[in-house]
Amino acid sequence: MDHAALFTLEVLRKTNRPPTDQETAIILQSMAPTNAKLKVVEAQISDAIVHIKALKSQIEQADINLQRLREEEAAILETFTDHRRVFSPFRNLPEDVLREICVTYVEAGLPTLSCHRSTPSPYILSQICRAMRHIALTTPTIWATMNVRIESLSFRHRGLAQGVYLIMARRASEWFERAGGLALASNYVYRGQERLIRNGHCIWA
Structure with missing residues (x-):
């Protein structure tokens, strides 16, 4: 915010009158860069939220895949039960x-x-x-x-x-x-x- 805008804002804070058109223009013009930066930050926040949602979805899918693989592993190991029993040293x-x-x-x-x-x-x-x-x-x-x-x-x-x-x-x-x-x-x-x-x-x- 430039010197003119700061001065105008300080004057208005000490009074109860509404700003003139010129004062309004000065203040709005001084706020433009900050508003632009705010929009950039908000856009980045929105992108981050979308990214987090995508990651959560990937994590959920990974958990589903992991559970499926564990069930598949258990099924395979179950098929080896009789084989392990047959080759158990105990039988010898x-x-x-x-x-x-x-x-x-x-x-x-x-x-x-x-x-x-x-x-x-x-x-x-x-x-x-x-x-x-x-x-x-x-x-x-x-x-x-x-x-x-x-x-x-x-x-x-x-x-x-x-x-x-x-x-x-x-x-x-x-x-x-x-x-x-x-x-x-x-x-x-x-x-x-x-x-x-x-x-x-x-x-x-």
Whole structure:
């Protein structure tokens, strides 16, 4: 804004009168370069908004393509499942070696039958796969030792406790049946403090 325009604007600010035609022309003329620059900036802002929208659209399309590729990858990997199973090194291990692995695993920690949310090691072995289930259920050695931990409940839980104890008794019977004719080693631990048994079931019952 030039000196004349600044002077005119300053005079008008100190009065309440409307600007004359000459004053209006001076002020508008001084604003012309700024208005031109403003239009350029607004045009650039508009272009930037259009560009951002285009980028968002490209990102959305890229996300769609990525999801499609991941689904395609998952489908391809799924077709290899049987192939990987066939070539698994596990299949090349003799059954007697697998049985020794199972025995060693169970002997590493005393299997415990209780009402807590824990699965005894022989049951863990039987849940790995069909082949391991067969080996676990037909290897008497891993069922010949058991630690039974019994928790007592308060009077208001007596009905619940009875059902849980029946489950434990049935599991213990099945456990020792799988030991076949082997000598049995069992340890019983009774804990008197109250414990809450969720839903009245052992976690693996």
